[in-house]
Amino acid sequence: MALSLVPQQAKKISPPRVLSLPFVLGRPLGSPEDASFQHRVLDAALGLLTQTDSPIFLEFTEEVPQDTQSSGEWICPISFSKEEAEEEDLPANIKKEMALLRPWFERRKASLGRTSFGIADLNTEDLAPFIHEFFAGVRDSNHDSLRLKLAIDDLNAFYLEAALQRPGATEIGAIEDWYWNETAAGELVRKVAIHCQKSPDPALRQTAKLLMVPQRIIPWD
Amino acid sequence: MKSSEVPGVFSNIPVPDYDLTKAVGGPPISKRKVALISTAGLMHRGEPAFSIDSIDYRIIDSKDETELVMSHVSVNFDRTGFALDYNVVFPIDRLREKVAAKEVGELSRYHYSFMGAVSPEKLRPAAAELSKNLLADKVDGVILIPI
Numbered sequence: 426m427a428l429s430l431v432p433q434q435a436k437k438i439s440p441p442r443v444l445s446l447p448f449v450l451g452r453p454l455g456s457p458e459d460a461s462f463q464h465r466v467l468d469a470a471l472g473l474l475t476q477t478d479s480p481i482f483l484e485f486t487e488e489v490p491q492d493t494q495s496s497g498e499w500i501c502p503i504s505f506s507k508e509e510a511e512e513e514d515l516p517a518n519i520k521k522e523m524a525l526l527r528p529w530f531e532r533r534k535a536s537l538g539r540t541s542f543g544i545a546d547l548n549t550e551d552l553a554p555f556i557h558e559f560f561a562g563v564r565d566s567n568h569d570s571l572r573l574k575l576a577i578d579d580l581n582a583f584y585l586e587a588a589l590q591r592p593g594a595t596e597i598g599a600i601e602d603w604y605w606n607e608t609a610a611g612e613l614v615r616k617v618a619i620h621c622q623k624s625p626d627p628a629l630r631q632t633a634k635l636l637m638v639p640q641r642i643i644p645w646d
Numbered sequence: 647m648k649s650s651e652v653p654g655v656f657s658n659i660p661v662p663d664y665d666l667t668k669a670v671g672g673p674p675i676s677k678r679k680v681a682l683i684s685t686a687g688l689m690h691r692g693e694p695a696f697s698i699d700s701i702d703y704r705i706i707d708s709k710d711e712t713e714l715v716m717s718h719v720s721v722n723f724d725r726t727g728f729a730l731d732y733n734v735v736f737p738i739d740r741l742r743e744k745v746a747a748k749e750v751g752e753l754s755r756y757h758y759s760f761m762g763a764v765s766p767e768k769l770r771p772a773a774a775e776l777s778k779n780l781l782a783d784k785v786d787g788v789i790l791i792p793i
C-alpha cells in the first residue's frame with residue numbers, strides 16, 4: 426500500500442491502496458517523537474492491506490497535535506552579533522557561528538546517539554570555505570556540484586540540529602527561517618545559489634536553481 | 647509546508663499513466679511479513695550519497711545498527727522531523743513494536759529507499775528488481791512511504 430502526501434498525484438496514479446495524509450512534506454508519519462500518533466497512522470495503513478475492493482483511497486483525517494506544530498515564538502539558543510553579521514567575510518562569520526553552535530550540536534548528538542550531519546566528504550571547518558569558493562568563482566564546474574550540494578546540506582544539518590537542542594524547538598519552519606534569514610551560513614548559501622544560477626555550466630545552473638535553497642526562500646522563476 | 651499550500655508546484659509535475667492494478671488479498675496482518683520502502687533518500691552512514699537523478703535504491707538492513715542518514719536532493723520539505731525522530735520518515739521502530747505486540751507477523755530484515763526526486767519512469771527497472779527481492783524474501787506486506 427502507498428502513503429501519500431500529494432493527493433492529486435495519488436489520484437492520477439491510482440495505485441491499488443492509498444492512505445492520503447494531511448501532513449507537511451517531510452513528515453509522512455505526521456508527528457515526530459509521538460509513537461502513539463505514528464502507530465495510528467500505521468494502523469490505518471496496515472488496515473488497507475487486507476482490503477481488495479480497489480482502487481482504495483482513504484483519507485487520514487487526524488491532524489498532528491498542535492503543540493507538535495508550534496511551541497510559540499522560537500528564540501535562537503545563541504545570539505549572533507549584528508555587527509559581525511554585517512561584515513563581508515562570510516566564511517569567517519560562519520566559523521564564529523559554528524563555534525558558538527558546536528556545544529549544542531554535540532550535546533544533541535550525544536543525547537540522541539545520531540546525527541544527519543556528515544554526508545559530505547569535508548570536515549566541519551572546511552564546509553564554509555569550500556562553499557564560498559563557488560561564490561568567489563574559484564570553482565565553477567558541475568564536476569563539483571554534487572559535493573557542493575552535499576556540503577550545503579551538511580552545513581544546514583549542523584545548524585538545524587544545534588538549534589533543535591533548545592527544549593521545545595519544534596515549530597515547523599521557524600528554525601529554517603532563522604537559518605536562511607538570520608545566519609551567515611544561510612546568507613552564504615543564498616549568495617552561492619544566486620551566483621551559480623549564472624554559471625556557464627547548465628547542470629550547475631539547474632542545481633543552483635532547484636537544489637540549494639528552498640523555493641519559499643528564493644522562488645523559482 | 648503541505649502539498650495543498652503549493653498546488654501549482656505539484657500540478658506542473660508530469661505523472662505517468664499507469665494501468666489500474668487490482669489489489670490482491672492475503673493473510674491477516676498478524677501473519678504477514680512487512681517491509682518499508684521509502685523515497686527519502688535514506689542510506690546507512692558511510693555509503694555514497696544519492697546524486698541528482700539517482701535511479702538506484704539502497705538496502706536498509708534492520709539488523710545494521712549503522713545510523714540512517716538522508717541524502718535526498720530536494721530542499722523543499724521539512725528536515726526537522728527526521729532530525730527529531732527518524733520514525734516520522736521511516737517508522738521501523740513502530741513496526742518492531744507492532745511485531746512485538748503480535749499485530750504484525752514479522753518484520754522483514756531488509757527494507758529499501760529510493761531518492762524520489764526523479765521521474766518515476768526512470769525508477770521502473772530498479773523497482774522491478776526490488777520487487778524480486780521482496781518476493782524472494784517472502785514479504786507479503788509493503789508500505790510505500792513518501793517524503
